[in-house]
Amino acid sequence: MTTNSFPADFFERQDMSDDSFFYSTPRKVVHIDENAIGALTEVYRELLPAGGTCLDLMSSWRSHYPPDLQVTRVIGLGMNKEELRDNPQLDKYLVHNLNQNPHLPYESNLFDAVTCAVSVQYLTNPIAVFEEVNRVLKANGVFIVSFSNRCFPNKAVAIWMSTSDEQHIALVGQYFQMSSNWKDLAAQKTNPADGYPLRADPLYVVSARKV
Numbered sequence: 001m002t003t004n005s006f007p008a009d010f011f012e013r014q015d016m017s018d019d020s021f022f023y024s025t026p027r028k029v030v031h032i033d034e035n036a037i038g039a040l041t042e043v044y045r046e047l048l049p050a051g052g053t054c055l056d057l058m059s060s061w062r063s064h065y066p067p068d069l070q071v072t073r074v075i076g077l078g079m080n081k082e083e084l085r086d087n088p089q090l091d092k093y094l095v096h097n098l099n100q101n102p103h104l105p106y107e108s109n110l111f112d113a114v115t116c117a118v119s120v121q122y123l124t125n126p127i128a129v130f131e132e133v134n135r136v137l138k139a140n141g142v143f144i145v146s147f148s149n150r151c152f153p154n155k156a157v158a159i160w161m162s163t164s165d166e167q168h169i170a171l172v173g174q175y176f177q178m179s180s181n182w183k184d185l186a187a188q189k190t191n192p193a194d195g196y197p198l199r200a201d202p203l204y205v206v207s208a209r210k211v
């Protein structure tokens with residue numbers, strides 16, 4: 001199945017120009033607050049395999065992996081070279097526009113885990129990208145997709161902008177279901193502020209493993 005199974009206008013964006021323009025200026029900022037980052041790091045601590053090879057998709061200058069995680073190798077793929085070069089958790093990086101070419105330039109069955117943090121809303125051909133992630137994962141490898149309630153509205157796809165946080169969880173679940181070969185599909189909703197007198201961005205995680 002392809003993204004064409006969705007109505008085409010689901011993946012239109014206010015800013016339809018080439019993503020390389022928008023991402024040409026490095027943004028060395030974090031896109032969720034420190035409590036949500038802490039929650040994401042804990043999810044990674046639970047799901048990322050020690051000794052594994054990971055791909056951080058739509059990466060920037062921070063990957064939010066546990067600093068003490070004993071991974072063998074982390075590759076980052078994103079749009080801005082300067083951001084990626086400044087990411088201390090990456091061993092290697094690549095500038096690659098997934099909306100121009102969803103093909104991942106990696107051999108099949110290479111990675112133990114793939115992460116995509118707070119960025120899935122920018123994909124205009126998500127099913128093709130999820131198919132590619134499945135191809136490059138090893139069997140039982142995990143794809144961890146996280147998001148909050150913030151985004152660059154001009155660059156997020158229309159279906160994301162017109163739906164709620166709960167519906168985003170269902171939409172990302174559909175991306176998995178419409179691409180092939182996944183098992184153990186799971187969703188987690190974390191509100192780090194629950195029970196505490198502090199403000200925090202919510203964090204949603206949808207993950208699945210390659211069959």
Ligand SMILES: C[S@@+](CC[C@H](N)C(=O)[O-])C[C@H]1O[C@@H](n2cnc3c(N)ncnc32)[C@H](O)[C@@H]1O
Nearest residue numbers: 019031058059060078079080097098099117119
């Ligand atoms: C909100 S930032 C998130 C960065 C990082 N994952 C994080 O957690 O801070 C969105 C990221 O998506 C990447 N991105 C946006 N459009 C992309 C595209 N068409 N292809 C590849 N990466 C893209 C950008 O390079 C940017 O780093």
